[in-house]
Amino acid sequence: MRYIFVRFLLIIPTVFILITMVFVFMRMIGDPITAAQGGRLSAAQLDDMREAAGYNRPILVQYVEYLGQILRGDFGTTISDNRPVTEVLVTYGTATVELVFYGLIVAFLIGIPLGMIAAAKRDRWPDAGLRLFAILAYATPVFFLGLLLKLVFSVWLGILPTSGRASSRTRIELSRMEDATGIYLIDAIRAGDMGHVADVLQHAVLPATALGLLTAGVFLRLVRTNMIGTLAMDYIDTARSRGVSEYRLVRKHAYRPALIPIVTVIGMQTAMLLGGAVLTETTFEWRGLGFQLTHYLSARDFIAVQGIVALLAVIVAVTNFLVDIVVALIDPRVRY
Amino acid sequence: MSATTPPDSSTTTPAAVPGTASRRYSWRRLPVIRQLRQSVGVQRGMLITGLVIVGLMLAAALLAPLITPYGPSQLRGEDGLFGARQAPSAEHWLGTTAGGYDVFTRTIYGTQTALLVIIVAVAFSLFIGVALGLISGYYGGWVDRVLVVVADAIYAFPTLLLAIVTAIVISGGSSSLWGGIMATAVAITVVFVPQYFRVIRAETLRIKTEAYVEAARVIGTPTLRIMVRHVLRNATRSLPLLVTLNAAEAILTLAALGFLGFGIEPSAAAEWGYDLNRSVSDVSSGIWWTSLFPGAAIVLMVLGVTLVGESLQDLADPRLRTRRRTDSQAPQATASAPVSAGGAAAGVPKGTGPSEIGPSS
Numbered sequence: 001m002r003y004i005f006v007r008f009l010l011i012i013p014t015v016f017i018l019i020t021m022v023f024v025f026m027r028m029i030g031d032p033i034t035a036a037q038g039g040r041l042s043a044a045q046l047d048d049m050r051e052a053a054g055y056n057r058p059i060l061v062q063y064v065e066y067l068g069q070i071l072r073g074d075f076g077t078t079i080s081d082n083r084p085v086t087e088v089l090v091t092y093g094t095a096t097v098e099l100v101f102y103g104l105i106v107a108f109l110i111g112i113p114l115g116m117i118a119a120a121k122r123d124r125w126p127d128a129g130l131r132l133f134a135i136l137a138y139a140t141p142v143f144f145l146g147l148l149l150k151l152v153f154s155v156w157l158g159i160l161p162t163s164g165r166a167s168s169r170t171r172i173e174l175s176r177m178e179d180a181t182g183i184y185l186i187d188a189i190r191a192g193d194m195g196h197v198a199d200v201l202q203h204a205v206l207p208a209t210a211l212g213l214l215t216a217g218v219f220l221r222l223v224r225t226n227m228i229g230t231l232a233m234d235y236i237d238t239a240r241s242r243g244v245s246e247y248r249l250v251r252k253h254a255y256r257p258a259l260i261p262i263v264t265v266i267g268m269q270t271a272m273l274l275g276g277a278v279l280t281e282t283t284f285e286w287r288g289l290g291f292q293l294t295h296y297l298s299a300r301d302f303i304a305v306q307g308i309v310a311l312l313a314v315i316v317a318v319t320n321f322l323v324d325i326v327v328a329l330i331d332p333r334v335r336y
Numbered sequence: 337m338s339a340t341t342p343p344d345s346s347t348t349t350p351a352a353v354p355g356t357a358s359r360r361y362s363w364r365r366l367p368v369i370r371q372l373r374q375s376v377g378v379q380r381g382m383l384i385t386g387l388v389i390v391g392l393m394l395a396a397a398l399l400a401p402l403i404t405p406y407g408p409s410q411l412r413g414e415d416g417l418f419g420a421r422q423a424p425s426a427e428h429w430l431g432t433t434a435g436g437y438d439v440f441t442r443t444i445y446g447t448q449t450a451l452l453v454i455i456v457a458v459a460f461s462l463f464i465g466v467a468l469g470l471i472s473g474y475y476g477g478w479v480d481r482v483l484v485v486v487a488d489a490i491y492a493f494p495t496l497l498l499a500i501v502t503a504i505v506i507s508g509g510s511s512s513l514w515g516g517i518m519a520t521a522v523a524i525t526v527v528f529v530p531q532y533f534r535v536i537r538a539e540t541l542r543i544k545t546e547a548y549v550e551a552a553r554v555i556g557t558p559t560l561r562i563m564v565r566h567v568l569r570n571a572t573r574s575l576p577l578l579v580t581l582n583a584a585e586a587i588l589t590l591a592a593l594g595f596l597g598f599g600i601e602p603s604a605a606a607e608w609g610y611d612l613n614r615s616v617s618d619v620s621s622g623i624w625w626t627s628l629f630p631g632a633a634i635v636l637m638v639l640g641v642t643l644v645g646e647s648l649q650d651l652a653d654p655r656l657r658t659r660r661r662t663d664s665q666a667p668q669a670t671a672s673a674p675v676s677a678g679g680a681a682a683g684v685p686k687g688t689g690p691s692e693i694g695p696s697s
Contacts, residue, residue, distance in 0.1 A: 013485055013489070014488065014489045014492060017485065017486060017489040018489055018493055021489075021490075022501060025501050025502065025504075025505045026501075026505075028505050128378065135639065135642055135643065135646065136635070136639065138584075138638070138642060139584070139634075139635045139638035139639040139642055140631075140634075140635050140638075141588055141591050141592060141595070141609075141612075141631070141634055141635075143592070143595050143612060144591075144612060144627070144631035144634060144635065147612065147615065147616065147619050147627045147631065148627075148628075148631070150619050150620070151619050151622075151624055151627070154620075155619065155620065155621075155622045156622070162620050163620075271492065271493065271494045271495075272494070272495075274494045274497075275494040275495060275496035275497060275592075276496075278496060278497070278500075278596070279496070279592055279595060279596070282595070282596065282616075283616065293500075294596050294597070297500070297504065297596070297597075297598070298597060305501075309497055309501060312494060312497060313493060316492055316493065316494060317492060320492060
């Protein structure tokens with residue numbers, strides 16, 4: 001309990017520092033209104049707007065006020081399309097969460113079995129091939145992989161949709177649902193229409209693969225390294241001497257211990273997946289936080305950018321916290 | 337805080353190269369060359385492949401004006417405009433882009449931009465990270481505590497978002513060649529500084545308790561001299577590794593920034609990420625040459641640098657290094673030998689990804 005409490009308190013400085021950094025950075029380029037409207041309005045009009053929004057006050061006062069707003073869950077209002085940032089975060093955040101979740105599934109489905117194969121065939125050609133695969137997965141930018149997948153599977157083979165989260169008919173019907181969660185898969189299942197579910201899943205395949213492959217490479221290496229270690233343990237030798245088959249040794253005996261380290265890297269992987277989501281969403285026009293982020297960036301709407309970045313920082317910090325707790329539960333040696 | 341390499345490097349040399357210890361400092365002991373001489377088998381193959389790719393890229397960057405038929409921002413040839421989205425032909429080996437540039441020329445010139453950004457970014461982060469790490473580790477106290485908390489916070493943040501935010505702050509829209517390169521390089525620097533900081537700080541903490549450092553202090557050596565001559569020179573062991581891994585990440589970050597539209601203007605220099613961004617709409621209409629070649633260039637360059645970095649990492653770790661075979665019944669015996677040795681390291685989540693240096697919690 002004490003550990004959980006101390007670890008929880010450690011989230012606060014992390015989030016605080018990140019929010020401060022974003023705030024300071026964003027103010028270094030000037031105030032949001034000049035950035036968004038500069039050149040389009042006269043200097044006098046700009047002054048009036050700055051005055052009204054309170055951007056001519058000392059920066060420290062603005063900072064304290066901003067912190068207060070955030071604590072109340074108010075991230076301000078976007079400049080370019082005049083929506084509450086909180087609403088933007090909820091609407092598009094769900095889409096990003098959905099994409100990252102699919103990406104993680106792909107990473108697990110590809111990374112863990114391949115890692116087990118590489119460990120079982122250590123130093124032989126499947127291992128060498130898989131190692132090259134892992135390096136290639138790292139070396140290929142998600143957006144390039146996304147473009148290639150799109151080219152092959154949607155344009156040349158024509159079996160999967162090119163972009164978006166769902167076809168427009170499905171999208172309209174899902175948004176008409178009462179108490180829609182915003183997570184299309186859940187909404188489609190609740191609507192009870194298999195056509196919608198299939199449509200949503202079809203749209204998810206390519207973005208999820210593009211995003212998940214990088215993490216799959218990471219998982220592959222982790223499982224391989226750890227399983228090689230586990231396979232060298234005495235209890236595996238004991239099992240082998242009892243006549244347990246090699247397949248069963250890998251699949252049952254060495255499997256669980258080799259998975260624990262994966263939990264510890266999921267925190268860092270979440271940060272990577274969120275960064276990757278920004279690129280994947282842009283490639284596939286998946287309307288999530290990343291897609292909106294690039295949109296707001298080109299509109300120079302820094303209130304919105306600030307809100308999105310702050311939310312992502314909080315997500316990463318909280319994930320790391322949860323991961324540390326899980327690790328502590330698994331491994332009692334980890335304590336403060 | 338754990339460094340990536342085991343504390344005592346002297347154990348790594350004797351088996352492979354007997355007598356190095358007594359040898360004078362020579363070119364053979366330079367970082368990459370020493371590892372090249374040390375490596376065998378697949379590891380040597382990986383290292384050499386990586387070095388060859390990097391060498392080719394360097395050559396492409398230096399010889400770009402000689403190799404390419406046009407300039408990177410050239411839109412018209414002898415008989416008028418190139419035209420947009422022309423399929424590969426004799427005049428345009430790899431076709432032309434949506435903006436009417438020659439794909440081959442821009443792909444080759446892209447190596448120049450990538451290399452410039454890598455060099456500037458790595459030099460900056462090396463300098464700042466090492467300086468901060470030394471100061472933080474050597475002096476300790478509240479400076480140390482503040483720096484550690486800030487570095488941890490930055491480290492936990494999605495690197496791409498941090499780079500985007502920094503790039504906007506610095507460039508604010510202006511993108512001449514050097515302006516764009518500096519903006520991108522600084523954005524990448526902000527991401528990398530915490531990594532160098534951590535590694536050097538951890539090493540400094542270890543080294544400053546060594547007897548020779550105390551001896552130097554007792555005889556009244558100036559602090560700066562102790563920090564540079566006694567501590568820093570012994571703390572640089574894992575830097576070549578970190579530099580290669582970061583160079584690979586720098587290319588990816590540069591491309592990602594360009595792809596999102598925060599890199600370098602197309603008229604100022606050729607940049608792969610930007611070209612890929614322009615090609616997103618081409619893909620839907622089946623035009624493949626505008627995206628395939630810049631993308632492949634990114635993959636190839638990252639692959640080359642990563643292969644070098646991975647091999648260095650393996651060679652730095654005696655548990656992973658393939659030994660030179662001494663007896664004739666080699667293949668089976670040597671293949672299984674590291675298994676038992678590797679068992680000890682199993683609990684440590686290492687080699688999880690080229691980007692992961694330093695502790696994970």
